[in-house]
Amino acid sequence: MADDGYNNITFVMSERETEETPQSNGTPVVNLSTEKYVPVSKGRLIKNLIVICFGFLFLFTTFQALANLQSTLNSEEGVGVASQSVIYGALILSSMFLPSFLIKKFGCKRTIVLAILCYVPFITANFYPHWGTLIPGGFILGLGAAPLWSAKCTYLNEIGIKYAEIVHTAEDTIIVRFFGIFFMFFQSSQVWGNLISYYVLRPENETSFQVNSQDFNSLLCGSNFCNQIESELFKQPEDWKVYMLIGIYLASALCGAILTGLFLDPLERESVYFEKKLTGVRLLLxxxxxxxxxRQLLLIPLTVYSGLEQAFFLSDYTKAYIACSWGIHRIGFVLICFGVVNAVFSLLSGPLVKIFTRLPIFITGTLANLGVTITLLYWQPNPDQTVVLLVLAGVWGLGDAIWQTQINALYGVLFKSDEEATFSNYRLWESIGFSMAFAYSTYLCIDIKIYILLGFLATGMLGYLIIDIRMMCYYKGTFSIDR
Incomplete structure (x- = not known):
C-alpha cells in the first residue's frame, strides 16, 4: 500500500487545555486558535508506534493465517479462493473512493478502528463458510482494507516526522526506521497465525495421516495438481477444531480493534490536508x-506479478504441495518458515539497498522466485522430502519481502510529484494480480499457473531493467527520463 507523506498534522493529548468561548445561544465551543497542547514526548510517540504495530499484529495474525487456509479449509465449490478474489476486487473500488473521505470525516485513529472491524464479518463467516456468508464478508473486508492501510501510512509518517523533530534527525531516516519496525511486526503475524493453526488443527495421532511414499506415486500433487481431491491428507479437521480456530482468530482481531481504540492517540486536523486529496472520479481520472x-506502463507487469505470486503461494502452494503431500494441518507449520524469513528480510531490505543499490536486490528477488518456481514445476512432492517444502517456503519468503518493500519504494522514487495517482496505480495493479490468481485458481492446473507466473516475472523484470537503464542514462545526461 502507499506510504504517502502527510504534513502539518498535530497530536492531541488527553491533557490538552482549551479555552471556551460562548456562542450567542450560550453553548460553549472550543477556540482552536487558543488551544494549548501538551508537548509530544519521545516516549509517547514510541508508545503509539508500538500500539499500532501490535494492533496490526493481532489483526493480521488472524487474516493472513485464515487466508492461507481458504483453498483447503473452504475448498467446496472453490468458495474460499472466490472470497479472496472478491476481497481484492472490493479493495480496488475502496482505494478510489473511501480512504480520503473516511480519514477526513473520522481521523486516522477512528478510521483504523472502524477498518479493523470490517474484517470481523469475514472472520465470523468462516464459522459457516458458504457463498452467502464468505462472499459478502469478503466484500466488506475489501472495502475496509484500503482505508486501513492509508490511515496507517498517514499515522506512521506523522509520528516519524514528530520524532525526527525531537531527536533532530532527518525525517526520511526516522520514517524508514518506523516503517521497518512496523513491517517486522506485520510479517511476523505469519508466524503466530500459522503456529496457532498448526497446533489447533493437528490430529491427536499424526502418524495416521502419513502416506507411504510408494503409494504416493499414484497421487497427482505438485505441478500435476488440477484441483482433484484424492488423498486422505485432504480430510477436513473435526468441526470443533475449526470452530476453536476461528474463535481464537476472531478474538485476536477484536483485540486489535480494542487495543488501537483505547491506547492509540488521535491525530488532529487531518482534514486540513485531506481537503486537497483526490477522491472518487477525480482520483480515477x-x-x-x-x-x-x-515508466508506469513498464512497471505494470512487475506490479501485477507482486499480486500473482502472493496469491499463488497462499492458494496453490498450500493446497497442491503442502496439503496434498503432508496434510492440511501442517500448512501452518510450513508457512511459519515463510513468515520468519519474510519478516527478517523486510526489516533488512532498506539497509541492504543502501549498501548494494536497488538493482542487485531486485535480481536477488528474481532469482529466488525463479529458482522456487522452476523447482515447483519439475519436483514431485513426496512425504519423505518434506524438508524441501520448508526450504521452498523460506526462499519464497525472501523474494516476497523484496517485492513488497522495494516495488512500493520504487514507485515513490520514480513518481515523487504525483503521489496519489502513483500509489493508486500500485494498489490497482497489485490487486488485479491478486484477483486474477484467485479467480482462475479453481479452473487451471498448477503447471499452467506456474507458466503464467514465469511470464509475468520475465516481462516485469524486463520492464524494470529498461527503467533502470534509462535512469542511469538520465543521470549521465544522455536523455530525459520521461521519454
Missing amino acids: ATLKHLKNP
Missing part, C-alpha cells in the same frame, strides 16, 4: 491519466 507515463 488521475489514475488513468498516469498510465500515459511510460
Whole structure:
C-alpha cells in the first residue's frame, strides 16, 4: 500500500487545555486558535508506534493465517479462493473512493478502528463458510482494507516526522526506521497465525495421516495438481477444531480493534490536508491519466506479478504441495518458515539497498522466485522430502519481502510529484494480480499457473531493467527520463 507523506498534522493529548468561548445561544465551543497542547514526548510517540504495530499484529495474525487456509479449509465449490478474489476486487473500488473521505470525516485513529472491524464479518463467516456468508464478508473486508492501510501510512509518517523533530534527525531516516519496525511486526503475524493453526488443527495421532511414499506415486500433487481431491491428507479437521480456530482468530482481531481504540492517540486536523486529496472520479481520472507515463506502463507487469505470486503461494502452494503431500494441518507449520524469513528480510531490505543499490536486490528477488518456481514445476512432492517444502517456503519468503518493500519504494522514487495517482496505480495493479490468481485458481492446473507466473516475472523484470537503464542514462545526461 502507499506510504504517502502527510504534513502539518498535530497530536492531541488527553491533557490538552482549551479555552471556551460562548456562542450567542450560550453553548460553549472550543477556540482552536487558543488551544494549548501538551508537548509530544519521545516516549509517547514510541508508545503509539508500538500500539499500532501490535494492533496490526493481532489483526493480521488472524487474516493472513485464515487466508492461507481458504483453498483447503473452504475448498467446496472453490468458495474460499472466490472470497479472496472478491476481497481484492472490493479493495480496488475502496482505494478510489473511501480512504480520503473516511480519514477526513473520522481521523486516522477512528478510521483504523472502524477498518479493523470490517474484517470481523469475514472472520465470523468462516464459522459457516458458504457463498452467502464468505462472499459478502469478503466484500466488506475489501472495502475496509484500503482505508486501513492509508490511515496507517498517514499515522506512521506523522509520528516519524514528530520524532525526527525531537531527536533532530532527518525525517526520511526516522520514517524508514518506523516503517521497518512496523513491517517486522506485520510479517511476523505469519508466524503466530500459522503456529496457532498448526497446533489447533493437528490430529491427536499424526502418524495416521502419513502416506507411504510408494503409494504416493499414484497421487497427482505438485505441478500435476488440477484441483482433484484424492488423498486422505485432504480430510477436513473435526468441526470443533475449526470452530476453536476461528474463535481464537476472531478474538485476536477484536483485540486489535480494542487495543488501537483505547491506547492509540488521535491525530488532529487531518482534514486540513485531506481537503486537497483526490477522491472518487477525480482520483480515477488521475489514475488513468498516469498510465500515459511510460515508466508506469513498464512497471505494470512487475506490479501485477507482486499480486500473482502472493496469491499463488497462499492458494496453490498450500493446497497442491503442502496439503496434498503432508496434510492440511501442517500448512501452518510450513508457512511459519515463510513468515520468519519474510519478516527478517523486510526489516533488512532498506539497509541492504543502501549498501548494494536497488538493482542487485531486485535480481536477488528474481532469482529466488525463479529458482522456487522452476523447482515447483519439475519436483514431485513426496512425504519423505518434506524438508524441501520448508526450504521452498523460506526462499519464497525472501523474494516476497523484496517485492513488497522495494516495488512500493520504487514507485515513490520514480513518481515523487504525483503521489496519489502513483500509489493508486500500485494498489490497482497489485490487486488485479491478486484477483486474477484467485479467480482462475479453481479452473487451471498448477503447471499452467506456474507458466503464467514465469511470464509475468520475465516481462516485469524486463520492464524494470529498461527503467533502470534509462535512469542511469538520465543521470549521465544522455536523455530525459520521461521519454
